[in-house]
Amino acid sequence: MTRTAEQMKGRAGRLARLMPSGPSTAARTPFVLLVVLLLAGGLISLLLLNSALNEGSFRLSKLKRETTELTDEQQALQRDVDSYSEPDALERRARELGMVPGGSPAFLNPDGTVRGEPERATAQPPPTEEPEATAAGPASSSGSASPATPSTAPTAPASNTPTPPPTSPGR
Numbered sequence: 001m002t003r004t005a006e007q008m009k010g011r012a013g014r015l016a017r018l019m020p021s022g023p024s025t026a027a028r029t030p031f032v033l034l035v036v037l038l039l040a041g042g043l044i045s046l047l048l049l050n051s052a053l054n055e056g057s058f059r060l061s062k063l064k065r066e067t068t069e070l071t072d073e074q075q076a077l078q079r080d081v082d083s084y085s086e087p088d089a090l091e092r093r094a095r096e097l098g099m100v101p102g103g104s105p106a107f108l109n110p111d112g113t114v115r116g117e118p119e120r121a122t123a124q125p126p127p128t129e130e131p132e133a134t135a136a137g138p139a140s141s142s143g144s145a146s147p148a149t150p151s152t153a154p155t156a157p158a159s160n161t162p163t164p165p166p167t168s169p170g171r
Contacts, residue, residue, distance in 0.1 A: 083089060103119025 100121050100123045102121045106116040106118035
């Protein structure tokens with residue numbers, strides 16, 4: 001055993017000679033500073049990343065809330081448009097503007113002949129008197145419009161005169 005201890009001592013002595021003797025704290029200081037700086041940089045970058053994610057989350061929730069509000073507003077506007085587009089509402093608004101329903105339409109065939117009997121639109125009584133006007137109105141208006149219509153319908157295609165302009169603008 002003494003011999004192995006001596007051999008070990010000899011080996012350790014040789015190894016000790018290869019290594020510098022004295023305190024090696026000077027070599028450890030830059031390494032420790034590097035590790036501390038890396039840890040501090042990682043911590044700061046994690047904090048910045050976390051705050052950026054939180055900011056994005058707040059912005060996303062704000063945009064979702066705005067989207068919900070705008071969707072609700074769009075649906076309310078669509079309901080308004082649908083209510084204004086109903087036939088009853090259109091008729092009521094047209095009567096308020098002074099428009100009257102047109103008579104039966106007449107069509108021009110490709111050869112220039114007129115199909116149907118054109119009638120001039122006439123003002124009808126207000127809608128409150130409509131049940132009474134329906135019973136008496138069509139009989140009197142068809143009786144009074146029939147004699148005038150045949151005389152104007154045949155002359156229009158034969159003389160090739162232009163048809164009268166429509167009574168309502170936009171048509």
